Amino acid sequence: MSTDIQQTIQRIAEIIIDELKLEDVTPETFDPDLDLVDEVGIDSMDLATVALVLRDEYGIRIDEDDYPRLTTVKIIAEYIIEKQSENE
Amino acid sequence: MITVSSLLDSHWYERYKKISKLNIRSSIYDVTNRCNLRCKGCFFFSSGEHEVASEETDIEKWHAFVQKEQERGVNLAILIGGEPTLCLDRIEAFYKRLPTFCATNGLIKVPRDRFPDMMVGISLWGDDKDEKTLRGKDTFAISSANYAGDPHAYYLYTITPKQLGKSEQIVQKIKDVGLKVHMQLLSNDEGVDGFSWKPEELVAVRQEMDAMLDAYPETVISSKYYHQVITTGTMLGRPFGWQECPSVTDPLDKRTPRPKRLTNFIRWSSDLETMHRCCTSETRDCSTCKDGAAHMSWVMVNKRAHIKTAQDLQNWIEVYEMFAKLYQFIPW
Numbered sequence: 224m225s226t227d228i229q230q231t232i233q234r235i236a237e238i239i240i241d242e243l244k245l246e247d248v249t250p251e252t253f254d255p256d257l258d259l260v261d262e263v264g265i266d267s268m269d270l271a272t273v274a275l276v277l278r279d280e281y282g283i284r285i286d287e288d289d290y291p292r293l294t295t296v297k298i299i300a301e302y303i304i305e306k307q308s309e310n311e
Numbered sequence: 312m313i314t315v316s317s318l319l320d321s322h323w324y325e326r327y328k329k330i331s332k333l334n335i336r337s338s339i340y341d342v343t344n345r346c347n348l349r350c351k352g353c354f355f356f357s358s359g360e361h362e363v364a365s366e367e368t369d370i371e372k373w374h375a376f377v378q379k380e381q382e383r384g385v386n387l388a389i390l391i392g393g394e395p396t397l398c399l400d401r402i403e404a405f406y407k408r409l410p411t412f413c414a415t416n417g418l419i420k421v422p423r424d425r426f427p428d429m430m431v432g433i434s435l436w437g438d439d440k441d442e443k444t445l446r447g448k449d450t451f452a453i454s455s456a457n458y459a460g461d462p463h464a465y466y467l468y469t470i471t472p473k474q475l476g477k478s479e480q481i482v483q484k485i486k487d488v489g490l491k492v493h494m495q496l497l498s499n500d501e502g503v504d505g506f507s508w509k510p511e512e513l514v515a516v517r518q519e520m521d522a523m524l525d526a527y528p529e530t531v532i533s534s535k536y537y538h539q540v541i542t543t544g545t546m547l548g549r550p551f552g553w554q555e556c557p558s559v560t561d562p563l564d565k566r567t568p569r570p571k572r573l574t575n576f577i578r579w580s581s582d583l584e585t586m587h588r589c590c591t592s593e594t595r596d597c598s599t600c601k602d603g604a605a606h607m608s609w610v611m612v613n614k615r616a617h618i619k620t621a622q623d624l625q626n627w628i629e630v631y632e633m634f635a636k637l638y639q640f641i642p643w
Contacts, residue, residue, distance in 0.1 A: 243615065245312060246312065246313075247312045247313070248312035252312075253312075257314070260331055260332055261315060261316075261327075261328060261331050261332075262314040262315050262316060263312070263314065263315075263615075263618075264315055264614045264615045264617075264618045265615070266334075266612070266614055266615075267334055267574050268571060268572065268574055268612065269615070271574070287384065291332070291334065
């Protein structure tokens, strides 16, 4: 993985941990392939909360219709990088 | 970090995965201000909600409205009243576009040639004596004849303190007509004498609801955790109330901090413009509200709070499954 995506993954993990007050996990130990819905129990309201922070941080809008496919931190990172490149 | 699979064995994990991505987005619609009954304790009339807006009568406006609701992301339309079956054309506007649930007193049969698989919830407030006291007539005699054996209908049995010790006869007679039943509790908005819950009665009714679920597992659609939450008014040590309620109309929700809540939920009046504050009576004391759907939703939206122990998560799964069955997202 490139440094860009690794940094993005780590930052997203940090945001998720902070916003959702997840315990016993750090950005470094957060598995980027862990299914956020099936395994962490994140729901659409959680995703909306995280999406707001990501919007401010990365200057991209996450469409609500895209929530169902944003199932892991890695997928979210790839989504953000793709959106940013579209905006350039 | 505690994960779902670390708490559940394969059986429970499979059950969890069947519901974890359903993403149910409901809203509630007053189809009409009119009813063919006037039940004592019905929040719609006791709080004057039938007078806050005049009904939209242009059916084309109903179709356009439902189209917009669909575009807003609603994937479950819960139709209440007044009595929705007085306006079948309005029900049809929803049914053609969205998964639709219709609450009814069952006096008018929903024509199955027009609405073949629409889920119908038939209200029942007790035995024939209590039905006559509270609703003016024994509706069961009529509604059971209308819906006997219907796989897309069930009874919403509102238990009152007067029903303590009598619920088995109700459940049995529902079973006998080939229907299922979901139990909820009367909130007694009009303060009808003898129909308000006392603490010891809530303890007793929880035991009775549990016993009915054990004795009639094929007939009763419920969960013991739901019984616990609705009778104690607490979940994971938190009391139910305004600051916790998940069923507040989203654009009117000014609470800070915002609690976990139903996404984009709105309860619409039948003028298709006015919004009600929440899924039930605005005049109700939230701390004693017994609204069944609000309590179910309260559990459902607090999923991560239940990812602490295997028992907590299993409790959450059972409540979510119950809701999904009652609104046909998963089979009985």
